[in-house]
Amino acid sequence: MDTTNSAQTLPLPLHLVLVVASDREGRFAPVITDWFRSRLAEREDFTVSVVDLAELDLPTSLSHAPSPAVRAELAKVSPVLAAADAYVVITPEYNHSFPASLKNLIDRHYTEWQAKPVGFVSYGGISGGLRAVEQLRQIYAELHAVTVRETVSFHHAHGQFDDEGRHKDPAPADGAAKVLLDQLGWWGRALKDAKTVRPYGA
Incomplete structure (x- = not known):
């Protein structure tokens, strides 16, 4: 009789960083973020950290020699981005584009993003943030x-949630979130495994 243990060891969860792009006063971002985190809570293949740009104070002027104050702000976020296996950017659409706060964060980092997957949860008016x-x-x-x-995109997002932040018709959005996270998990695992064999850029 074969007594070999055939149980497979489950892979360690991927570390997912949610980047909350909006820093606008009165923003709708917390509603969208809380909803998405509730979808993540049902999964065991991700651990989660949040980078909320409303909690950072990064000037828009870039410098190769940032001041001590700017370095202190970057110290709050750069290690978090570097430790990620994957990202989801939660962004509104402002005037057919995304917030300046997000471009500022992106431009201050380079190797942190390399060879990692990025997914998007967007919201806005008729376009749902897709532009x-x-x-x-x-x-x-x-x-x-x-x-x-x-x-995952929310068209006319304010009308899709009630006063308690609950989605009024959750099935389509829940399904879209599952597909997004399934794809993100596949790419995150594939890229992470590939980098163990050959570091990116080698």
Whole structure:
């Protein structure tokens, strides 16, 4: 009789960083973020950290020699981004684009994004933030990141949630979140495994 233990060891969860892009006063971002985190709570293949740009104070002027105050702000976020296996950017659409706070964060980092997958949860008016997402795909390609195809987008987002932050018709959004996270998990695992064999850029 074969007594070999056939149980497979489950892989360690991927570490996912949620980047909350909006820093606007009165923003809707916390509602979207809380909803998405509730979807993540049902999964065992990710651990989660949050980078909320409303909690950072980064000036828009870039410098190769940042001041001590700027270095202190970067110390709050750069190690978190570096430790990620994957990212989800939660972004509104402002005037057919994404917030300046997000571009500022992106431009202050480079190797942190490389050879990692990025997914998007967007919200806005009639477009659901998808115009912002399409621009972000080009930017992340320049940074050697891989953006996953599927997104979660909320068209006329304010009308989709009740006063308690609950989605009024959750099934379609829940399904979209599952597909996004499944793809993100596949790419995150594939890229992480590949980098153990050959470091990116070698």
